[in-house]
Amino acid sequence: MIFDVFTLFPEHFEWFAGQRHVRNAGEHGSELRFFNYRDTTPLGAGQVDDSPYGGGAGMVMRVDVVDASLEAAYGPDRDGVRKLALTPGGRRFDEGLASELARESHLALLCGRYEGFDERIVAHLADDAVSIGPYVLSGGELPAMVVADAVLRKLPGSLGDSESALEESFSEALGGAPEYPHYTRPPTYRGWGVPEILLSGDHAKVREWRLERSRERAART
Ligand code: 6GU
Numbered sequence: 001m002i003f004d005v006f007t008l009f010p011e012h013f014e015w016f017a018g019q020r021h022v023r024n025a026g027e028h029g030s031e032l033r034f035f036n037y038r039d040t041t042p043l044g045a046g047q048v049d050d051s052p053y054g055g056g057a058g059m060v061m062r063v064d065v066v067d068a069s070l071e072a073a074y075g076p077d078r079d080g081v082r083k084l085a086l087t088p089g090g091r092r093f094d095e096g097l098a099s100e101l102a103r104e105s106h107l108a109l110l111c112g113r114y115e116g117f118d119e120r121i122v123a124h125l126a127d128d129a130v131s132i133g134p135y136v137l138s139g140g141e142l143p144a145m146v147v148a149d150a151v152l153r154k155l156p157g158s159l160g161d162s163e164s165a166l167e168e169s170f171s172e173a174l175g176g177a178p179e180y181p182h183y184t185r186p187p188t189y190r191g192w193g194v195p196e197i198l199l200s201g202d203h204a205k206v207r208e209w210r211l212e213r214s215r216e217r218a219a220r221t
Pocket of ligand 1: 085086087088130131132133134135136137138139140143
């Protein structure tokens with residue numbers, strides 16, 4: 001998969017790009033690339049935003065600036081790229097959307113800053129608008145890392161063998177439900193014990209107990 005991030009702050013992604021599962025995805029044929037709107041802006045002095053028509057506080061990302069960066073990256077035909085605008089008003093990101101995106105061959109995430117995007121970016125340049133939750137963040141960079149993390153970890157070779165085997169058994173057994181609780185040594189700590197069944201060695205009973213806990217958690221969320 002080619003995974004492109006358009007941002008004013010590519011340096012914010014340095015930590016993220018260095019994470020093991022992200023580097024693993026890279027070694028298995030995925031590519032994470034960054035494009036700075038400021039590098040290709042058609043405006044003078046590196047301008048990328050402007051004050052909102054109708055007045056009001058803050059600045060808005062310009063449609064011509066975002067279009068120019070897409071043009072520089074892809075040229076006029078962008079149909080092969082699934083382009084997502086990251087904005088608090090978008091479609092809620094969840095595990096289902098992460099799986100859907102993991103099947104794409106080429107993704108582009110458009111990060112906004114300031115008060116947001118000119119709506120024509122969302123309407124005409126992006127295929128979807130995506131939000132990571134019902135709260136407002138200062139820009140699309142953290143959401144882009146959230147989306148990239150959830151998607152890249154689904155790609156072959158991203159997680160180590162043991163982890164991906166574990167993952168598979170979760171998704172198969174749990175049908176999208178949240179995970180069951182985990183415990184490890186010591187068996188008691190400050191009087192806090194571990195469910196007996198997990199120490200019993202009875203794998204069928206353990207599996208049953210985990211499924212029940214997982215369903216319980218699903219019912220609560
Ligand atoms: Cl995608 N962007 C911003 N700025 N805030 C958000 C968000 C996105 N998702 C939740 N809050």
